[in-house]
Amino acid sequence: MKVADPIERARALLQLRRAADAERELRGLLAQEPQHTAAHALLGLALIQQGQAEEAVREAQEAVRLAPDQWLPHYAAAQVYNRAHRPDDAIAAVGAALNLQPEYAPAWEVLARAHLLKEDWPRMLDAALRGLGLDPQDSDLASLAALAYAGLGDVRQARAAAADAVRLDPENPTAHFTLGHVELRLGDPRRAAESFREVLRLDPGFGVARDGLVAALKRRNPVYRRLSRLRGRFPQGWRLIFLLPAAPPVILVFAVVAVLHWVSWVAEAWSVLRLARGRATRLLFEGVEARVAALCLGLVAAGAVLLVLGIVLEADVMGVPGAALMALVTPVQEAAHTGSPRGRAILYGWAVLLAVAVAVSVLLAAPVAALLAVYAALATVWLATPVRGRITPAV
Template structure:
């Protein structure tokens, strides 16, 4: 790598300090000054990539990281920075490749094992993440973040006991680490201990109030403490994604009953989800965990079964079959609304909300048309949204 002059070295040290203080724009200015004097300074390009990445300027950060690697391909640090920047840009295969290139040059760098483990975790590659974190711990056994990452991977692999033990070690190594407490909460949740998990996630938020992942997991843990919600969620997870069974329907018509059961289990779980969210949103200690949109969605999904039951009862009393069936369809709308609300991709969410609106229009139209079959088909379509939503998320993202 380029041997810096004293002024250049001082500027780079200032840039590093500014990055540690979370002042990436100021660090960028320092580094631009260095590069104006020494345009082929690999270290300056590497740190500039970090500064740009911290400002969510992914494409520029990647370009600077590539330039650093071009200028100093024989140094582990430039490849390590490239891995870090690629991971920040969600270019995970490139991040893994860069981390492995860095480790080929210097396998004793715990930081590189850490970024490799993080990239594998981000990609959902649990075994690879556990292996990378374990290799890193062999190099630096007192590194809390590596122990935390190993615990997170073990939780995802279903090894709750080992995950909890590893997370406990991470917390002991660094009691003020939000990541360590997050890993402990994840392990407790995997072990079926939502109370302990909630305590861990609260500690994460005490240490870092902006840790949104912990906020979402805390809500999950609090909901899991509700036994009805817990049972329905487990049943829903067990049967989720079995849409391929539809291919067997011509040969095994009895599977229709299984499909109906799966759809009803999902519907029940979504109702329990809405009720639990609304209850927690009214609690003094938990109300700040919810965005107003989450509360409105929960209120709507608690209101739909009530409104549907009223309409169904009215139809039964008056003998109007279409009205009674429309009441059942109104109740079924909980599934498409919740599926839309819990979809991360904006495009997929809009599409599913549009589908929900279309179903609502169909329910409303079935009453003046006195069409019970139309209302019934709408109810079936609403309940079947669990499979429709899975397909939408697969093509448009979660």
């Protein structure tokens, strides 16, 4: 009984998202019984919930080492690998668990989530359906099946599976989030917004649902939606730059793409600021999002004033820096929409560097420097791609 109590308390704490408290319980148990398999397995889950991926993986591997013939350590290890964004390891671990306990539906859910990380839709769907065959009332498995159908482009099945997930558990925020995600992906932002609002009603701390609601509200704006579609017709891969020596006209494509991205970023800033000021939607935004939007619109307004004055007065030293100020919207927005803190810092640093270049061009009356800043700012749509690729883990 003394051994079981800390394990049960740790499990309850993990369900309540109190990972640090669960960690303390488990470390106390391991201080008394260092070879306790379940304690190592649960400690791995507690650590991964706190973002300590390396130590969590070590604990999960220790649990497997202690009891390789038991399915639970493999199952827990698969969950740790999933959260650490190591889907191949997760697939191997949950495969070992299923070899030992093939009738355990949650293991099929973990397998489906691992294939989700790899965007392997057929295998993800197969795992979700096999889990549903064992437990047809599992709302999370139905949600995963819906995501897989959406990835495969099966609109009818995706909507049906997502609706079924909500029917199975109307109080499950994940089910409503999946329905919203499916509707958003399949082009119905109104229904998506309704689902994301329900998620936030059930769980106000569901941050990803807030992001989804913001995206849905933006896509309900016809101007924003048309700009996004137009921008999506053009490739933005930075590797196209290598085509310039062989095909100089390609530079026109770069110019069109850069301008379209700039216009889209301005439209996004306007949408965010409008929603941030709305009575019903202001709580959806963190202060930094509204401040970035206001900054971008301020750059456009100030730059437009300088540009118009430069044209009227025929003064390049005023007009070109005005255009450069307007172009700074692109690097600022690219930085704000980068998930990795390190990548975001790099892009914000790049934006500050360009702003300094604009200021220097004004002080030295050197419009050529400001013109180069315009080109560099608009080109950030390609510069940001390798930064995100090197800094942000692929999910």
